[in-house]
Amino acid sequence: MAFSTAAGLVLGFAIDRVAGDPRRAHPVAGFGSAANRLETLTYADRRSAGVVHEVLAVGAVIGLGLALRRGGIIATALATWTVLGGTTLARTGNAMADLLEAGDLDGARALLPSLCGRDPEVLDADGLARAALESIAENTSDATVAPLWWGAVAGIPGLLGYRAVNTLDAMIGYRNERYLRFGWAAARVDDLANLIPARLTGSLTAALAPVVGGRPGAAVHAWRHDAAKHPSPNAGVAEASMAGALGVQLGGRTQYRYGTELRPTLGEGPAPTVRDLRRAVRMSEAVQAAALLVAAVWAVRPSRA
Template sequence: MQKGISTAAGLVLGFALDRVFADPRRWHPVAGFGSAAAALERKTYADDRRAGAVHEAVAVGSVVAVGALAVRGGVLATALATWAVLGGRSLARAGHAMADRLDAGDIDGARELLPSLCGRDPAVLEAGGLARAALESIAENTSDAAVAPLLWGAVAGVPGLLGYRAVNTLDAMIGYRNERYLRFGWAAARVDDAANLVPARVTGLLTAVLAPVVGGSAGAALRAWRRDAGTHPSPNAGVVEAAMAGALGVRLGGLTQYRHGVETRPTLGDGPAPGAADLRRAVVMSEAVQLGALVSAVAVAVLRR
């Protein structure tokens, strides 16, 4: 029980650090891991699933080992690891900044900001497409950048925090279904799907429960989730995006152009396409869900034996 209380205290302190300081602008540990993973890829790359699995095991295993050593640091180590892997505050700031630029009619500025939220090609998007892309990214990253790290930290402490962020970062780097990574990135994509299976559904439930915060209803969020999530190509993004669409009363999905290609995404939710005002509501929803996830993670950590 004492270990669980220590973990819970570290999660709360790290969450508070993220609220106050957001992501460090320089020397970010996640950026450092990305550079190391890219260097490793130059040694391990082959157009083969087995090579990708080795790459995943070495990169993630190394980070988990570091986390296991850092456990000795107690509350402080957990707090610093939590701060390093959370991205909730930066996500909210980027969402508000995007809404501000859209409200001001600054399409060029909004396009410039979009890469900080997602990997879509901003050059082909107008105001409506930018609002939808940003809102879908906020929904997905509420789970990936906040809920999932907190839950993994509650269950597995510092190794869980760092290991999850390594898994998620590798998926962002090599999990694309393009020619280079179709086979090499297969393991990274599948491991990320597994790591987010429970957190995405916790995010969906919290979104439904907290929908009244933004004037929505739990029933609408749950209906959109049940009806639409399974049509999405991702087993996890579909859940959180559909729940968010239902909670906000907007329609997501449609033609989606990434730098690596074009995908036609299924329709999620009912109602009009989102605008800047809906994007602001999504940020409020995201921050409420993040707080709910912290409460849930603290409960799991304290009860864990």
């Protein structure tokens, strides 16, 4: 079983590298539609209702994962491909850099929503580069490192369960009027699910900083001194370590469609440029590959039971 899991993770990662996200009928989109329908039945402006929603939605997906465990390497590979988003993330980051280098701000603004929820209409070229870079940093953990980690720990149920948790957080884990209480459980479960993966991402980013001409010590320094200032206990680790590795400063005034936030600054150095965005993509790809190695080794480790 351990070898089957490790081999499935490697094969699924390879499929993602070749094909990217499924182009049609993406299972994650299907889960999102099902979760929306479930919300019409479970919604109430209470934390308890949100807990019920989380248990039903995530529990159903984990149950599906348990049923698929007998599928061996192929089932694990397909589940891994389904939940990974690292290749599409890197391709989108490079596409954003291409548009910015060509001076196509309209095209860059149209592309930004596929990376993050910022308001692209108020961003100039540097603002678009920073928004894309911060998304690359955070989603390196969410889209690849975390699912690989949970796949190594719990096989197909871990892969699918993590993606369900992360998707629900993206759907309802907001502090707005509708979801402040109902989305509380989704946000907290996602925080817990990403505690280890985010720190693995930070560690790998620091270790691999020389890949982009950075220093491991600078990445660790930014992590230790700045990550805790971020409103997310996990995104702060990924973004601060990336800022330190690249030698740039992230954070500051951040404009979303629902309003403006003044985010704490992460790292020391100038604001990121298009060149730094390309460096961030290279770092993301290196961290993803290293995370696969860690996950495969963890999956086949001798049991201590």
